[in-house]
Amino acid sequence: MFKRILVLAPHTDDGELGCGGAVARFLEEGREVFQAAFSAAARSLPKSCPPDTLVREWKAATSAIGIPAGNLVRYDFPVREFPAYRQEILENIIVLRRELKPDLVLLPALEDIHQDHQTIALEGIRAFKQISILGYELPWNNLYFRNNSFIILQEPHLQKKAAALACYHSQAHRPYCGETFLLSLARTRGSQIDAEFAELYSLIRLVVS
Ligand SMILES: [Zn+2]
Incomplete structure (x- = not known):
């Protein structure tokens, strides 16, 4: 499943x-992974940071986790204003669907309030009507969450996640970017399914081929 x-x-x-x-797990298993980022959030950075700070950190982070640079797509929508660009974002995602032909999409959960x-989340679900979709967990943005899908992980996968997040020097002040937090969360999610570590997802659609 899911190539x-x-x-x-x-x-x-x-x-x-x-x-x-x-x-990290998918790449270890030889699956192809693409990532599209829609904003480098230049306006959210401290004034002391160059505006391309998050672009550089993103390239380093995705490289640390093992995504080939050629599998990255970046757009430049203004942070906090995505609803005003909804149609343009949808059209970009439809192009991604045609060009990349994924069989699984991971996107923010519908429970996310940002x-x-x-x-x-909404434009992704509109664009991908025929394939499996999982909503990923960002607990600081969630009022509630459906605990209905888990991906079991091993410690090396979380070490790669931690190494990737360590590349975001401009975000180091955020408590959820640290290794202690992500390991604790992965242990918590693992405990719900009798595994050592897991990530939690909210299932949007599952297609079994
Ligand atoms: Zn965000």
């Missing part, structure tokens, strides 16, 4: 935060 996986990341760090462990994340 070509596409990660939709509203902002450059969301892919690593939400599904970095699963991506307006940019909601836009990517």
